[in-house]
Amino acid sequence: MHKYLWLLLTGITLLSGCVSSDKFEPTESDKLTGKEMQIMIAYARSFLIGQNKTLKFTPEELQIIRDKEPRIRVFYDAYKSGSLSIGWEMPQKQASAIANGKFMTTRDWKVSVVRKSKVTYFHKKDRNQKLKKLSPQDFEELLND
Numbered sequence: 001m002h003k004y005l006w007l008l009l010t011g012i013t014l015l016s017g018c019v020s021s022d023k024f025e026p027t028e029s030d031k032l033t034g035k036e037m038q039i040m041i042a043y044a045r046s047f048l049i050g051q052n053k054t055l056k057f058t059p060e061e062l063q064i065i066r067d068k069e070p071r072i073r074v075f076y077d078a079y080k081s082g083s084l085s086i087g088w089e090m091p092q093k094q095a096s097a098i099a100n101g102k103f104m105t106t107r108d109w110k111v112s113v114v115r116k117s118k119v120t121y122f123h124k125k126d127r128n129q130k131l132k133k134l135s136p137q138d139f140e141e142l143l144n145d
Contacts, residue, residue, distance in 0.1 A: 024076060024077050024078065026076040029079075030076055030078070030079045030080065031074075031076065031080070032074070032080060032103055032104075036080075036103070036104060037072070039104070040084060040086065040099070040103060040104070041070060041072075041086055043097075043109075044070065044086035044097035044099075044109075045065055045066065045070075045097075047097050047109055047111070048065055048088075048095055048097055048111060049062060049065060049066070051111050055095070055111070055113055057095070060090075060091075061090045061093075061095070064088050064089075064090050065088050065095065068088055070086045070087055070088050071085075071086075071087045071088070071089065072084070072085070072086055073085040080102065080103045080104060081101060081102045081103060082100075082103070083098070083099070083100050084098070084099040084100075084103060085097075085098045086098075087112075092115060093113055093114055093115040094113070094114050095111070095112070095113045095114075096111070096112045096113075096114075097109055097110070097111055098110045098111075098112060
């Protein structure tokens with residue numbers, strides 16, 4: 001019995017040593033530049049404001065989205081790719097635009113609105129929509145404000 005237990009533990013130890021724990025460590029060239037981050041923030045703003053008919057932001061909440069600096073969380077899993085959350089804190093809720101996958105594109109964006117720790121609305125951009133690469137020209141008006 002002890003022999004089998006010892007073999008089992010030895011096997012588990014050897015197998016756990018084979019599991020890769022490589023975590024992607026982005027270099028500066030893998031990360032979004034300041035200008036690219038401005039574009040992503042401008043897109044997140046326009047994406048949230050564009051969903052206003054469904055999300056029903058108050059005029060004060062829309063002003064916060066337009067004028068306040070957002071909270072940004074970014075995790076890289078490859079070159080300019082990963083998970084990006086751009087959000088705004090409001091008195092009664094928080095709203096976030098979330099991108100997963102390749103950054104600097106218009107596909108795979110989601111909206112999350114949380115009121116008192118409860119998700120009240122979640123929208124995923126249509127995957128069948130044609131992928132469009134974002135550029136500063138797309139947001140020239142927003143970036144110049």
